[in-house]
Amino acid sequence: MEFVPGPAVHRVLCADCGTPIVPNSANLCVACLRNSVDITEGIPKQSSLTFCRNCERFSSPPNAWIIAQPESQELLALCLRRIKGLNKVRLTDAHFIWTEPHSRRLRVSLTIQKEVLTATILEQIFEIEYLVQNAQCPDCARLAAKNTWKAVVQVRQKVPHKRTFLFLEQLILKHGAQKDTISVKETRDGLDFFYSQRSHAIKMTEFLTSVVPVRSKSSEQLISKDTHSNTANYKFTYSVEIAPVCKDDLVCLPPKLARQLANISPLVLCTRVGNSLHLADPQTLAVSELAAPIYWRTPFDSLAGVTDLVEFTVLDVEPSGPTRGKWVLADAQVALAGAFRSHAEDADEDAMALDDDHELVAGQNQIFHTRTHLGAILQPGDTALGYWLSHANFNSDDFSALPADRIPDVVLVKKAYPNRRKKSKARTWTLRSMAKEAADEAQDGRGVVGRLGGRDQRKVDEDYELFLRELEEDPEMRGAVNLYKARGPQKINAGSGMAGGKTRRKVKLDPSAGQMETESADAQMAEIASSVDENAADENEADFPEVKLDELLEDFDELALGDEEEVEQEV
Secondary structure, eight states: OOOOOOOOOOOEEOTTTOOEEOOOSSOOOHHHHHHHOOTTTTSOSEEEEEEETTTTEEEETTTEEEOOOTTOHHHHHHHHHTOSSGGGSEEEEEEEEOOOGGGTEEEEEEEEEEEEETTEEEEEEEEEEEEEEEOOOHHHHHHHSSSOOSEEEEEEOOSSOOHHHHHHHHHHHHHTTTTTOSEEEEOSSEEEEEESSHHHHHHHHHHHHHHSOEEEEEEEEEEEEETTTTEEEEEEEEEEEEOSOOTTOEEEOOHHHHHHTTTOOSEEEEEEESSEEEEEOTTTOOEEEEEHHHHHHSOOOEEEOGGGOEEEEEEEEEEEEEEETTEEEEEEEEEETTTTOOTTTSHHHHHHHHHHOGGGSTTTTOEEEEEESBTTTOOTTOEEEEEEGGGOOOOOHHHHTSOGGGSOSEEEEEEEOHHHHTSOOEEEEEOOOTTOOGGGGGGTTOOSTTOOTTSOHHHHHHHHHHHHHHHHHOHHHHTTSOEEEEEEEEEOOOOOSOSSOOOOOOOOOOGGGTHHHHTHHHHHHHHHHHHHHHHHHHHHTTTOOOOOGGGEEOOHHHHHHHHHHHHHHHO
16 A cells, blocks of 8 residues: 655744744744733733622622622623623633632633634633622611611501401512512501602502502601702601591491482491492492592591491391392391300300390390391301491491481391301411511411500401401402412411400319319210211301312412421431
């Protein structure tokens, strides 16, 4: 086989060091070319990053602050954006060089390319060192300093309960209206929302106007003024008052306003509260919507609220009227709950109840005939909550002016489930809270509402339990908030089923008196009988409101927290 030599490669000597090289336009070797030409010229070898130790964020000019983990892609991108002159070369590689975290130094290795002569591309590797400087971001500075808020929204409602603010808190969380809030403070009649900018306070005021009937007014206070530049520093206050009419309240409209609302009966129930009040006459099923501006021109208060509800037993229901949506007009016969129980059944309990509530004695065995809008859900034997008007005394001129024949003895409001409420059944759902802290874990989800010092904690617990019951019993109200799957059991407080109504107390035996030993057999029999009665009642109350699983959302924050706790336990 004949050997064929390859073409000869002509080499020349380097003009500086004399090393044989392949000819190029500069006639220089790579080492001499790097010594004569520096492609990193104009690129700084040192720079700095600003880091906030409170929120652990890096400054990203011009005004942004981002969260970046050590040696992450986000931090590398931030470092590359800080380099000047990098747009004049071609970046081929960049990575971190490990440094001690406590040294407050970051080292980045860069590989760049640049064409230095005709058809001659030079590649070079170099390092840039970043000094991490500590500074406070504007958000942390506002939180650390005092009296730095620019605007405050003061939300008030003159009612003796907090259920409105509990519902309002859930609406704010669902729509994310709390993201610009610096802090929230509970006051006697409401909440205060603090903001760093006036526009954020205006946005919150507009949100409140869209979800509840309110009226608002604003004021400003001069803090400082510069006469040279003609600039001034103000603090703005927005006062928002919510109408003192809540769901299921009994109201008496002024005669002039009732005529304006399609001549509706003055004595009506408030069935729903949104940005307007929804009123319904349980005697005729006439409904009307009262807008917030109209209400504030002729304001009125509620005659009675949920704390005035009384339990009634339905004896007979006969639908005899029109149907409007979910309401069905019916004639009903009711009596006070427990009116026809035998004396031997619960003598001690009845005696205690009659001693506490003397006003119930006169009508204990009386049967009331009334018209109700609950004909679609009430059945004979059910328990309903209503207002007992024949034994009520209201301080209202409009109510006193009503003819006696137009005032019913009883106004039924909603169906009750006393037997199921007596059982401490665990709830499978829970609610989120604003500004929830570690100290609030024992409050069953309550956040900014219910933490005011000096308030009766028992009253706070009752308001929260009534709010949870309203969510269970009203699917329309439940659809306006976000419900989450509960990781732990959420116990239902045992009660009589009356939403704030009059309850009956039971006389308990004192073990120290020796009665437990002598009456242990009777107590066991009574317990078995009560359990049988409750099981029978559960079958009769098959329409007890249950929150379905498809209505619940996954609480990803709690799931992540639970995973971290499991990892810590394993370690």
